[in-house]
Amino acid sequence: MLVESTRNDAVKRAKALANKKGRTEQGLHFIEGEKLVREAIVSGAEFVEAFVEEGHDLMEAVLIGSGARVYTAKRHVIESMTNTESPQWVCATVKTPPTDVPEVYPSGLIIALDKVQEPGNLGTIIRSADAMGAKGVLLGEGCADPYAPKPVRASMGSIYHLPIWDGDLKKELSKLVSDGYTPLCAHLKGSETLPDVGSNCVLVIGNESRGVSEEIADMCKLYRLPMYGFAESLNASVAASIIMYELAKQMHS
Amino acid sequence: MLVESTRNDAVKRAKALANKKGRTEQGLHFIEGEKLVREAIVSGAEFVEAFVEEGHDLMEAVLIGSGARVYTAKRHVIESMTNTESPQWVCATVKTPPTDVPEVYPSGLIIALDKVQEPGNLGTIIRSADAMGAKGVLLGEGCADPYAPKPVRASMGSIYHLPIWDGDLKKELSKLVSDGYTPLCAHLKGSETLPDVGSNCVLVIGNESRGVSEEIADMCKLYRLPMYGFAESLNASVAASIIMYELAKQMHS
Numbered sequence: 001m002l003v004e005s006t007r008n009d010a011v012k013r014a015k016a017l018a019n020k021k022g023r024t025e026q027g028l029h030f031i032e033g034e035k036l037v038r039e040a041i042v043s044g045a046e047f048v049e050a051f052v053e054e055g056h057d058l059m060e061a062v063l064i065g066s067g068a069r070v071y072t073a074k075r076h077v078i079e080s081m082t083n084t085e086s087p088q089w090v091c092a093t094v095k096t097p098p099t100d101v102p103e104v105y106p107s108g109l110i111i112a113l114d115k116v117q118e119p120g121n122l123g124t125i126i127r128s129a130d131a132m133g134a135k136g137v138l139l140g141e142g143c144a145d146p147y148a149p150k151p152v153r154a155s156m157g158s159i160y161h162l163p164i165w166d167g168d169l170k171k172e173l174s175k176l177v178s179d180g181y182t183p184l185c186a187h188l189k190g191s192e193t194l195p196d197v198g199s200n201c202v203l204v205i206g207n208e209s210r211g212v213s214e215e216i217a218d219m220c221k222l223y224r225l226p227m228y229g230f231a232e233s234l235n236a237s238v239a240a241s242i243i244m245y246e247l248a249k250q251m252h253s
Numbered sequence: 254m255l256v257e258s259t260r261n262d263a264v265k266r267a268k269a270l271a272n273k274k275g276r277t278e279q280g281l282h283f284i285e286g287e288k289l290v291r292e293a294i295v296s297g298a299e300f301v302e303a304f305v306e307e308g309h310d311l312m313e314a315v316l317i318g319s320g321a322r323v324y325t326a327k328r329h330v331i332e333s334m335t336n337t338e339s340p341q342w343v344c345a346t347v348k349t350p351p352t353d354v355p356e357v358y359p360s361g362l363i364i365a366l367d368k369v370q371e372p373g374n375l376g377t378i379i380r381s382a383d384a385m386g387a388k389g390v391l392l393g394e395g396c397a398d399p400y401a402p403k404p405v406r407a408s409m410g411s412i413y414h415l416p417i418w419d420g421d422l423k424k425e426l427s428k429l430v431s432d433g434y435t436p437l438c439a440h441l442k443g444s445e446t447l448p449d450v451g452s453n454c455v456l457v458i459g460n461e462s463r464g465v466s467e468e469i470a471d472m473c474k475l476y477r478l479p480m481y482g483f484a485e486s487l488n489a490s491v492a493a494s495i496i497m498y499e500l501a502k503q504m505h506s
Contacts, residue, residue, distance in 0.1 A: 124488045127484055127487065128484075128491055129482075130482045131483075132480070133481030156486075161482070162482075225498075227384045228384070229382075229383045230411070230414040231409065231411050234380065234384050235381070235407070235409075237491065238494040241488075241491040241494070242498050248479075
């Protein structure tokens with residue numbers, strides 16, 4: 001079926017996923033671009049509907065194999081749905097995985113986010129968490145939605161590689177601590193020596209402007225990244241990624 | 254003088270700085286927001302014109318002290334100039350410093366960029382370079398313009414803390430090497446052990462998709478950040494920042 005109009009019902013459903021309300025109602029999110037779509041396919045994401053520009057028959061077959069209802073669409077229809085500057089020829093709607101916190105957290109490194117609000121930072125942190133072998137990302141109250149278009153793109157497919165949980169940060173952090181995880185957070189008042197975190201650790205990353213909230217910081221060991229120049233601070237996702245890297249090196253040594 | 258119209262000449266001049274052509278013709282760039290304006294003031298940036306919302310008299314006085322011709326402006330006029338979602342009450346035009354490469358590079362860590370094209374990445378790399386005590390950032394051909402609004406914002410004022418040079422990357426890299434700088438680049442084929450770079454080092458960061466170009470990589474020691482998870486790669490500014498951090502630690506130890 002060739003979609004020639006941006007007023008097609010499937011197109012409207014996909015566009016509604018640009019907003020949190022639409023994502024919640026449909027239980028879906030939207031992805032765009034060949035790289036991200038391929039990453040979602042190989043990661044076993046559950047596709048619902050997909051839109052492929054005329055002439056990309058091979059991708060159509062792969063998407064049908066992944067469970068998608070595939071529409072061939074005119075270029076202008078796909079452009080009306082996508083959010084990036086460079087034109088894409090494929091986009092899709094995908095089921096959002098459940099985000100309930102687990103009864104038992106996986107062993108290793110857990111990343112917990114305290115009101116991380118910038119969508120690009122959120123996606124970049126998820127990508128770095130994945131690269132550093134973290135076992136999951138716990139989103140406390142007041143974080144951006146990881147399934148919005150921008151964090152999905154910034155994560156470069158990492159949202160499909162590790163679980164993302166929504167939880168009460170204070171409660172879950174207490175649980176992790178009582179289960180033996182070393183709670184660590186980046187904090188201006190922290191020590192510049194990375195503590196020995198053992199084999200289970202939860203790293204808390206705070207809000208871009210205000211850092212980790214006081215009641216959460218009070219539950220953690222505090223660590224301050226050494227800096228050598230004039231900038232007062234690093235970008236939040238950069239600071240988070242450097243600490244994850246240091247933790248990964250320590251935990252794998 | 255109260256500016257009530259977005260068609261005011263000074264407003265038009267400031268808006269023209271959104272484009273490379275306007276920035277080149279006027280030799281200026283545009284900054285917005287209290288934090289960045291304050292950072293530029295304390296860093297000794299040369300202000301030309303500034304726009305302050307009615308009621309912020311104190312900032313007006315400080316800007317006049319920094320050499321700016323200050324206009325009091327209606328909120329909607331400032332909103333028409335600024336690019337961020339959260340409304341700003343101050344913005345300004347600032348002289349762009351010269352970007353000629355130096356005869357003699359400063360000792361320490363130099364960051365060189367090979368076709369880094371995403372404006373946010375560029376600004377974030379400059380911010381991290383500053384935080385890690387780098388002595389300057391050399392932009393080869395094909396990089397984004399660091400004085401465009403987005404990199405300026407992402408740099409959080411770091412563009413005023415260290416020199417930014419425009420140069421022929423291959424030629425400058427040869428010069429740095431013959432001056433005794435260790436040339437290092439992040440490369441998928443590199444060793445996972447950071448080499449000893451001595452006290453002078455030039456770190457080359459490559460394009461977001463294609464990495465460092467082959468003829469440049471051939472001139473460098475190659476280093477590959479160890480990774481521990483499923484993501485194939487890190488965000489370019491994150492990877493660059495982690496390596497800068499490792500280099501800063503080594504060079505300060």
